[in-house]
Amino acid sequence: PEKLAEFQARIDAGDKIEPKDWMPLGYRKTLIRQIGQHAHSEIVGQLPEGNWITRAPTLERKAILLAKVQDEAGHGLYLYCAAETLGVTRDELTEMLLDGRMKYSSIFNYPTLTWADMGAVGWLVDGAAIMNQVPLQRTSFGPYSRAMIRICKEESFHQRQGYDIMMKMANGTPAQKKMAQDALNRFWYPSLMMFGPSDKESVHSEQSMAWKIKMNTNDELRQKFVDQTVPQAEYLDLTVPDENLKWNEDTGHYEFSQPDWSEFFDVLKGNGPCNRERLAARNKAWDDGKWVRDGLLAHAEKKAARKVAAE
């Protein structure tokens, strides 16, 4: 209890907590869950975009998309490393992902159906992710904070690339513009869901905010996202699929419709359009890769043994 107060004081003072510092069990557990989920999201997030790498329309677009997906794998790597400092291994986390004990961001359970989705994912999904992540650069756990700083830099680059795709489509042929509008229609509400249900309904929020693991309420961030994104959509001459959307002079914010939260909970339960495919793909990759991991490990051991023998 004394330690706890001391710990909270450090956090309140803006200190960074480092892996070897004392920390409450709940803090550690919450962080493992949060960083792990974030890492898993980067890994699973490769799939919807990977779905279009082989169909990218130009060599340049293909290169950009490849680089982006490579970055995501890199982010996964930083984040697993940050989580490992808390005393859990990457393999343990991976197994929890694969057997469904840990989640990844539900947005990746939505399909990518046209090339415009590569734009929408960059613009909206990365946009919403950044909105979540920017404040986390100031999170209290040192390794997490440092990982987020690195990640945010790249993500904002990805977002601009996504917007650039949308721009090309929106200013392209009628079919391309239709594609862009269709992508916005499908990704708008799922993007709003990325901030999670209203905090009133969220159980862990208060403690997480005190610990500076969570820096803003879900509703705050969602509002910020809408305020930022609507003018961008207008600039593209695309229509946000919300009849109730309107600017409120008094509040200085947009009013907007909530997403269908029953859909959100359906997806969370595993009934999203692609939950089964995403998990199946990751499980297959892991299972098919076992002989490779075993083989490389066995070789490394042989090599080490030979070196020892030679010394």
Add this chain to the structure above:
Amino acid sequence: PEKLAEFQARIDAGDKIEPKDWMPLGYRKTLIRQIGQHAHSEIVGQLPEGNWITRAPTLERKAILLAKVQDEAGHGLYLYCAAETLGVTRDELTEMLLDGRMKYSSIFNYPTLTWADMGAVGWLVDGAAIMNQVPLQRTSFGPYSRAMIRICKEESFHQRQGYDIMMKMANGTPAQKKMAQDALNRFWYPSLMMFGPSDKESVHSEQSMAWKIKMNTNDELRQKFVDQTVPQAEYLDLTVPDENLKWNEDTGHYEFSQPDWSEFFDVLKGNGPCNRERLAARNKAWDDGKWVRDGLLAHAEKKAARKVAAE
């Protein structure tokens, strides 16, 4: 020896040999090999055409190709039945195909690379096949002869459909015509190989001809094929890829270059462009299908047992 002479006399008299009749071991063995290979060719022959069913350019073309491939499977079925009358089961024959003890026509080890190949396969490959098969309608073994009568009818239909595809391509856009010419270039010599090497080098030919299992020499049939096909190519305004091709007024036949027989023997040895893929596809189909065959058999047995119990 007496029986043998009697047997030969029946054949010479144009009698049909039926499964229950006495026949020399060599006759039986040769027939099993020949009918089996022919059946296997129908089965493996589904694959190069199956490769384009999912890419057929129109619904009509897709339907025609599906019907053709279905016919081929049907031919396989008649032929396996004919072979079974000689005391070998379809499963035994299949296993010999799958482990490489029995062959199928080498032509199916060539790839189908464009839609025009569907034309070339019908026109040239089925054309050559018919040339081989028409005389076999008069073969001495009854079930084989009857199977060939049925098959020839459908094959000549297929050949006309193939020629029709070529015609559409040859009279189509420049790209289509190029496609048609390219298909002819690739399939011409492999089609000539379908008749086998010159009979001078063939060991079994003489006995087979005496038994009326083989009705013409390979060279006769090849010449007939060339004589028939060259004018068809001319009608399509396509060029047979043979600089030495020319009409000989005196013989009333075309002179033509022999195919590269070293390629023929390479393909026979397993080094054709698609040998590995074709056998792998059939093996996979057979292995993957085991649970289905087992399941349906188990169900049939249960049903039969229930029926007995109920009686």
Add this chain to the structure above:
Amino acid sequence: MNREEAFFEFLCRMGDNPLILGHRVSEWCGLAPVLEEDIALANTALDLIGQTQMWLGLAGEVEGAGRSADDLAMLRDVWDFRNVLLAEQPNGDFGQTMMRQYLFDQFHVLLLQRLAESSDERVAGIAAKSVKEVAYHVERSRDTVIGLGDGTSESHRRMQAALDLLWPFAGEMFTDDAVSGQMAEAGIAPQPSTLRADWDAAVRDTMAEATLVIPESDFAHAGGKTGTRHTEHLGHLLTQMQWLQRAYHGATW
């Protein structure tokens, strides 16, 4: 949406189902577990493609924009397809293919029986022609589901897995919407929901005989027949199916 537009939508639904399912079935060419199945699968695909020609042919006629059945099949992108999600699901193993087939055939036959009494003669005509083929399809796919469900423990396990996997795609076949409402009003086609009870009864019988357990959850994916959200599988299917027409636009074959 006016009556004509709804009619066009309806006809696309009718035509896209056999088009996409027929394509999937045709992927089996030469790879079936036994020769008889190769023949049967090719036959099913052939029937379905034939039905596609009729439905999409009529769709083009009703639309009146000069599009042929081939144009509709080969030159639309994913969002314009109106097949149910079930039809575009990958083949998986043979059991999964036959389970998909049965769940669809059982719906298809009930629908076509009703359409044979359509107030639109052209619809009634196509349905009357198709229903005979489909009655045979459902007989076959039903027998196969039963045979494999009530076969070995391995085949039972696989069929149960197939049923569990595909069940969430069954519900979409029976949802009503503005399109189906207009069709029902005009006496052209029944509301899909009115077919559900008969389908449920038939499927219940089949699965009982197959010793398979129908999943409890009635959660149903949607977005195929409205075109709002197909699965990622459809786009990949189109890259193959439409390749030649896309690459050599305007050529005749």
Add this chain to the structure above:
Amino acid sequence: MNREEAFFEFLCRMGDNPLILGHRVSEWCGLAPVLEEDIALANTALDLIGQTQMWLGLAGEVEGAGRSADDLAMLRDVWDFRNVLLAEQPNGDFGQTMMRQYLFDQFHVLLLQRLAESSDERVAGIAAKSVKEVAYHVERSRDTVIGLGDGTSESHRRMQAALDLLWPFAGEMFTDDAVSGQMAEAGIAPQPSTLRADWDAAVRDTMAEATLVIPESDFAHAGGKTGTRHTEHLGHLLTQMQWLQRAYHGATW
């Protein structure tokens, strides 16, 4: 075939190899055995696509018909592709992918080293830039082939199978023909056959360290780099790779 035509052919060969191999490698996206491999494979694909842009860009320039690198990549049909058959072979398992990569990388690095001294400055420039990337590729693919060859008995078995499978596609990289003859004469590029001895030596070393046995037969498939007969795999690859450009011809992305 005049010098310019041969030069164009040569540049298509140089560009189509990384294009098609890069495409194959990119198919792994998100599916590799470990995260580090996901990153490495994406990186390899990225390098190869970058090299494609340079080679096909130059090819278009030399052809002088106004075709861009994208036009060449996205709007040719199979017969116009000039990649070796090895590059278009399917991924198979991870071992097969890495074996294909190593056999190609080892050739690629030797070729690029020589091309860095090309009489054509543009060729020398692209080669000098690419050779650094490819030196890294071959280091990685070599290490992986060794690690898996000399790993467990299972990984050894799979690597031997991969080598046996792909070996008949190695020889095509080293055949000389009219195109390469003209390039050699002009001092633009070496005859491929002159690279064989070094390649053989390097591959022999690698396979020895990997405890893998090089097949005895030197039978070699041909038809890729001349375009006369690709494998059936290439056409399927193109349906994906070229889809958008074919479906929305003339659009910019």
